[in-house]
Amino acid sequence: MRKDMIQATDAFERVVHWSLAVSCIVLFVSGLGMMFKSFNFIGTMVGGLRILKYVHNFTGIFFIVSLVLSIRMWWKEAGTFEMPGDLEWMKAAGGYLWHVDNVPEVGKYNPGQKAFFLAVAVFGAAMGVSGLVMWFSTGFPAFAVRWMYVLHALGFLVLFAFFFVHLYLGTIGSPGSLPAMTTGWVTRAWAKKQHPKWLREMDESAKADVHAGGGHG
C-alpha cells in the first residue's frame, strides 16, 4: 500500500491499455497516410506507401489481439451498466457539461467511460473485421467488400473523434486520472471526487481481505 493512494489498475491492465493505444495511434497515422492524398507524405517518411500498407495491416493484427484482451479484461467492469445509478449520472452528464451540485455516485467506471469502452469494443471489432476483409478482399464478393470500406471509414470517424475525447479527459480535462494508466496508483482525493462508490467498495474489501488474510488489491 502507498500512503493516501489507491491502486486503480494492475500491471497487466496497463500493458493491454498501452498496446491498444499504441497500435491505435499507429493505425490512425498510417491509415491517414493512405486515406488522404495530402497525407501521402507519411508513406514517404517510412519508405513508401507500400511499406505503410504493411505497417497498417500488421499493426492491425496487433490491434485485434489487444482489443480481444481489453474486452475480456474490462467487460465486467466497463461493459455493463448499473441502473439506476448510471442513468442518473448520464442525466447530469457527470457534471462535465454544466454545473451539478451533487454528481450521482457511480462505480469504478462512470457511464461516460463505459460508453467509450463500448464504442471502442464495437467499432474496434468492426475495424478488425472490415480490415481483414479488405486485406483478403479477393475471397469476398465485390459488393460486400465495398460496404466494408464504408464500415472502416465510419469506424475511423467514431474512433478518431473518441480518441481526442479520451486524450483530453485522461490528461488536462481531469487532472489526477493519468496516473491510473502510468503507475496505476491514484490519489484517494481524486478517487473520492471521481469514483466515490468504487473507493468505498475498495476500502470495504480491503478490510475484508485483512480478515481473510490477503488477496490482491
Next chain:
Amino acid sequence: MKAEIVKLIDTTKCTACRGCQVACKQWNEMPAMRTRNRGSYQNPPDLQWNTWTLIRFQEYVDDKGAFKWLFRKDGCMHCTDAACVKVCPSGALHYSEYGTVGLKSSLCIGCKECASACPFDVPKYSHADDKIFKCDLCLSRIRTNQSPACVKSCPTGALTIGPKDKMLKKAYARAKELGGDANVYGDKFVGGTHVIYVLSEKPEVYEELPKNPAVPASIVLWKDILKPFSLLVAGGTIAGAFLHYITHGPKLPDENGHDAEGKGE
C-alpha cells in the same frame, strides 16, 4: 488535356479470332497461363491480372427462337467518372491527357480497393506482384500516334479508335444501319466511357455486362461523405475539448464544497 479519344468495339463485326487478346499480351509482355478446357472457346474464363482483354463467347437464343453466337471483347471501359481513380490511394490509377484511365504500376501498392470499386469488375490483382493490373488503352502507343495493340491487330474492323465525337457519330450511324435491337453502349453512364460498344442485342442480354453501371453508392458514401466528415468531426472534437477546458474547466478533486474534506487527505 488533349482531345478525348474513344475506342469503338463493333461487336457485330467481331469474328472472335482473339487476335486482339494475343496482341494485347504480346505488346504488354504478359505471360499466358495454362487453363483447362471448360467446353467453351472463351479462354481464359475471365479477365486476369495478365489478361487485360478477353473475347466472351455466349450462346444466345432470341425470343423468335433464333440461335446467335455473341462475341464481346471485354476489358477496361475507361470511364470519365472512374470509381477506380476515385478510390486509388496512391495515384497509380489516374486520368490520362486523353480522358482514358492510365495505371502507373510503380505507384500501385496492391491495396485492391479499385478491384471492388469498379462497376465492370476490371482491375485484377496479382498475388505474386502484390499489384493490380488492367488495360491502359496502350497509352505509350497512343502517345506516339500508334493505335492500341488490339485495334492494330483486328482484321475485321470491329475495333477502331479516334476522336470522341467522331467515334460516337460512327457508333450511332452503325446502330441505325443495323436496326432492330442494335444499340450504342457506353456514352450514357459514368460520365461516358472511352470504350464504346455497338451491340446487336439489348445490353441486358450480354453476360457480365451491367445494364446501368455507375460508381457504387457505397463508394460515394465512403469517399465523398465519410472521408471528409471524419476529419471535420475530429476537428470539432478537438475544438470542443478546448472550449470545455477554457469555459467549464477541468474536473478538480476540490471543485465542490462537499468534497473539500478530500483536499487534505
